[in-house]
């Protein structure tokens with residue numbers, strides 16, 4: 080029998096009321112294979128499709144450089160205490176070329192530029208200017224970089240950066256050398272500079288309790304995130320957290336659904352992502368996937384495209400298979416979501 084309280088929470092969600100913190104804990108406490116979890120995922124899917132008009136968003140991310148990262152996140156391939164990753168640095172020409180490839184389909188919402196926790200602001204601004212000049216105006220630019228202050232946020236905004244991905248991660252300061260207060264200060268700098276704030280419940284592992292997940296995901300709601308999301312920690316053989324294992328895509332989808340329901344309390348939330356891209360997440364409340372090239376914190380390969388990272392054609396195909404009918408671009412316009420095979424087909428007379 081379906082618990083009465085669960086039915087109340089899900090009925091309220093279908094009517095537009097977001098679950099409370101305690102309700103989120105309850106939703107996250109069901110086993111991922113249970114009928115209750117199935118109902119939660121179905122409700123997350125229904126709510127998101129209605130809220131976002133069954134439109135999806137395609138994003139591209141380029142990891143522009145790598146070195147032993149001082150943030151030392153125990154779950155990341157670049158953490159300075161355990162990394163075996165070579166130093167890499169794409170030239171500006173290489174970054175521009177990859178950006179143009181991502182944007183060439185005419186349906187990319189935003190291009191993400193990712194660095195390590197430390198980054199050279201002047202170089203990043205030069206890269207932003209070069210990329211901005213090379214891609215269409217309907218594709219936005221978003222940064223995924225370390226902590227920065229309000230002045231730096233203003234410089235990024237002035238250079239043409241539309242948003243920033245930033246997270247106070249699960250067990251931040253315990254499984255990383257960063258401090259939650261610094262992460263939240265950056266959230267405020269992003270918002271105060273007028274940029275879109277991209278947040279995520281991450282990096283989820285089997286050890287995280289429903290209470291931890293609820294508290295961390297609700298931070299995105301509290302700070303008015305433009306994008307919410309869920310991401311699992313990927314098993315990396317030589318990382319300090321390897322022994323804790325990895326959750327399934329099915330469990331990740333349950334978190335996606337709770338993120339989608341909880342985000343109804345956040346008027347700024349415009350879309351929901353799932354990392355890494357997968358169909359269960361895209362049918363549980365997510366409507367966004369990222370294609371990736373260059374470095375990726377969840378991948379030991381120096382170029383994640385063709386490895387863990389999905390290419391743009393694969394991302395587009397996955398969104399189509401999940402039933403989305405249109406792609407939204409960075410200027411608010413939409414284009415029909417056409418599968419790759421039909422995009423390649425010659426015109427019929």
Ligand code: SF4
Nearest residue numbers: 148150151152155196
């Ligand atoms: S997750 Fe980001 S901040 Fe943490 S070690 Fe990796 S690159 Fe550095």
